[in-house]
Amino acid sequence: MSVILIGYMGSGKSTIGKKxxxxxDFELIDLDDYLQKKENLTISEIFKTKGEIYFRKIEQRxxxxxxKRTNIILSLGGGTPCYGSNMDAILNAQEAYSIYLRSSIPNLVKRLRSEKVQRPLISHLETDEELTEFIGKHLFERSFYxxxxxxxxxxxGKNIEAxxxxxxxxxxxxYK
Structure with missing residues (x-):
């Protein structure tokens, strides 16, 4: 089996995935890192040069x-479950158990405010109010998935270990 970590950007998927x-004793694979290595471009470069639609297509692939792999922790990008048939693929995967790491909007704002430069979807937001509104809208849209x-x-209110x-x-x- 494998564990698939799902959640909004900043929810701790990569950090929790490492722990x-x-x-x-599983291998950790961050989908964004995997994709960047395969494409030999950063996500920001892919968004700038090829656009979000291209990004979402290769992300799905x-x-x-x-x-298809087992004994991995797979940390997904925040939008991954919400595009195409990705969530169906996750739910129908024979050897996968998906876990949504749910964080509140205030906690996400606190975590993401200093990371905006590295995050193409929020890099243009200037104030905490704009970031709060953006996250709230996205969470509403993505919560179905x-x-x-x-x-x-x-x-x-929980630490990484907990x-x-x-x-x-x-x-x-x-599974044990």
């Missing part, structure tokens, strides 16, 4: 490729 990979995950884990332990216990109770 979880250690705990379960690489997701389907990785869903995120909430289809096999399990939801709330991350607010969240990773909760994910590990959820996975182990289902």
């Amino acid at each position: 979880l990979a250690e705990m379960l 690489y997701l389907e490729e990785l869903l 995120y909430n289809q995950s096999n399990q939801t884990i709330h991350t607010d 969240i990773a332990k909760e994910v590990s216990e959820a996975y182990n109770s289902k």
Whole structure:
């Protein structure tokens, strides 16, 4: 089996994924990193030179490729489950257990305000109010997809170890 981590940007998918990979002795694959290596471009460069539609097409192709693997922690991009048939592919994957790492809007704003430069979708937002509105709108639009995950884990007020332990216990109770 593999664990698929789903959630909005800044929800901790990559950070929790690292800790979880250690705990379960699985390989961690961040879909964005995987995609960048395959394309030999950063996500920002892909968005600038080829556009979001191209990005979403290759993202789907690489997701389907990785869903065939086992014993991995797969950390998805925040928008990945919401495009094309990605969420259906995740839910129908034979060897995958999806977990939505749910964070509140204030926590996401706090985490993302200093990372805007590295995040193409929010790099243009100048104030916390704009960021809050943007995140709120996106979460509303994406919640339909995120909430289809096999399990939801709330991350607010918890440290990395506690969240990773909760994910590990959820996975182990289902598959061990």
